Amino acid sequence: MERIPILKMGEFVLVSIQVDMHDQLAMTLQDDLTAQIVRSRAKGVLIDISALEIVDSFIGRMLGNIASMARVLDAETVVVGMRPAVAITLVELGMALPGVKTALNVERGMELLRATLGTPVETGRAPAESPNGHPQN
């Protein structure tokens, strides 16, 4: 059974999607990731999609779902490394990924997470275009 590996990095978990996932694999990742958040008491989730050439509505929805679930489990989610073409396409497709924070790369994503968790600064250093990051707080 193929799976997407999930890495624990301190209080964060890192998922680097290197393959073009089929839908079931995406669903499995969603389940695995929520289980891992609980198991490792992670405070943040980094999802690296820099290898993905396509993000369609299903994967987009999956990313949104992960962010929502993680938030429910008290963890912040940042999607990093989205290609510009993918971003444009997602917008054209009508998906704005609401509730999903994004960052340019893993490093910036870590900074964003630390800023969100460790410092009281809410939005200051977030470089990505997600000003409406956490309306639930």
Next chain:
Amino acid sequence: MLPILTVKITSEPDVVLARQRARQLARLVGFDAQDQTRIATAVSEIARNAYVYAGGGHVEFLIEGQTAPQLFAVRVVDQGPGIPHLDVVLSGQYQSSTGMGLGLVGARRLMDVFDVDSTPGCGTTVVMRKLLPRRTPLVTAAGLPSLLDALAATRSDDPLTEVRSQNQELLRTLDELRRRQLELARLNGELEDTNRGVVALYAELDEKADHLRRADELKSRFLSNMSHEFRTPLNSILALSRILLAGSDGPLTVEQARQVQFVRKAADELLELVNDLLDLAKVEAGKIVVRPGEFTVDRLFGALRGMLRPLLLNPALDLVFDDAGDLPPVVSDESKVSQILRNFLSNALKFTERGEIRVGARVEGPRITFTVRDTGIGIAPEDQETIFKEFNQLDHPLQRRVRGTGLGLPLSRRLAELLGGHVGVESTVGVGSTFSLTLPLVYVPAAPGAAADVATRDPYVEWRTDPGRIPILVVDDAAETLLLYQGFVRGTGFELVPARTVPEARQLLKTVRPAAIVLDIPPTGEDGWAFLAELKSDDDRRDIPVMVVTEVNDEPKARALGAAAYARKPVDSAAFLDGLRALVGPQAGKRILIIDDDDVARYLLRSALREMPYVVSEASSGLHGLERARTEHPDLIFCDLRMPGVDGAEVLRMLREDPATRDIPVVVNTVRQLTPGERAELERAGAAVISKEVFATGTAAVEIRRVLTRAGVAV
């Protein structure tokens, strides 16, 4: 429309494959990175819909249009239940339970042209099109293979996906293979049908060939039988005209003689035609037997010269035979060689009005070539082959004047082939023709059985007894005594067959059956007595009465050894003849019965027997003949083979069954050439065979005498 590729959607991973292919293809046909992603995303949405809602389908990638900008088209086809609320979905109002209601709508936004054709229950077809950038080169059918090659070379980063894509290709290949196999099976079936047809055709051809063979055989048999039927009346005509011309029943007037001559000549010609036909039929039926023997060309030419000189009536024409004295002897069938050359010569005589006809021979290696060269009308090149075909005669004024059977050359050719050689012709119209016959110097029989027949024939010189007289074998070493006896029998019915020694007598007895033997036993010659004893212990010759004429006074010894008469030398004419008459006398009144349905045949046979001292009776049918045979008990029966009702073979069988007639010698008198089998059967039944043709050729008396002697009733 140029189809590029089709991807089947049967599982989730296939959706991934479809969108990857879409991206790769989009790159290969010239779209930029953004459009590649758009296209791939749109394909992913629609392909997922096909999988999720219809359980699968397929994605086709095509290029539309032939001028720039071309359209890159993707058709996604499924056989699902269709989309129930298409309008709602497309208006963006629909809330999907699985996705975000973005599939169709989003995809439509990503592409330039977007058509959905969905029929509830019959499936959905989505066609998406995007214009290619203007600058990209045109995609053509010719360029397609390299495009696909490039696609194949595009390896996915993900080994799993790669395996999957290869799997799908493999499946497609397998599918293709299965289709080809089906096609092959169909072709095989077709071939088998064709084969059966061919086999049936062959069978039909075989049947046809068989029919032809049978027809050919029938033709040969018909020819053979007809020829025989013709020969009977022809032989009658010839024999009767011979009798008329001989004047044996009163002389003819000059005019009558001429008319009968014409009748005879016409019959002769007709017989020649019939004989040629018969020969041809026999050659075709393989019934002609080659009887090889050694002969010299010189002798052959001599015989031909003798035969043909009388035909040379034209003073402007010379018949020249080259000197053949130096040529080696030839081993072949002389009569057939002679027949072929006679044919050539009679043709040359017919078609040459002046000049010469030259007959020659030359030896080249193991073969000898006979040539007949004339200075006649010649034969055009186009006719040189046809003249060897049956019933072919060339149209020429001279041809019309001189008649021929049209069978001579074909027959010659067949005979030559039979002898292992061939005939040929060289000719120039108006200058003359040269016919040639080439043969092996030594005939090699085709089958080993052919030569056996020759070996059993002994090459003796037969003593031809005079059929009109009674042969008496005289064994005496003194020539003057033989001369004396010759004087005694002059003017009587006896004919002396002289033998100077006992071995010579033995030799003669092989071919001659004398009515009596006059045996001289000299005082010193013991082998005379031995010969007498030998004769009397020989079953075949015991019956021949022997008169011992000797200077030795020992009549008891002679009688004891079986001598029928005894005379002391010197004997005078009266004693000699009385003695002979006493010995052969009882034979003089022998009866002969002729059974034949043909009046002419009976008449001819009786005429031939008239000179001989027999009592002749006749029967015109088999039954009548059997009755006469029982009541008259003749010493010999001549019986025709072919008669209506009870035929000759039947008569023979019935004669042999009846004890009263069992021992009567029978001579079968037939016009038909018998097969060796028939002949053997007749001989087993104790019958001698004589051909009716002897009446036409004038040798009847000799032949009859011969069979009478064989049958032991000669006087």
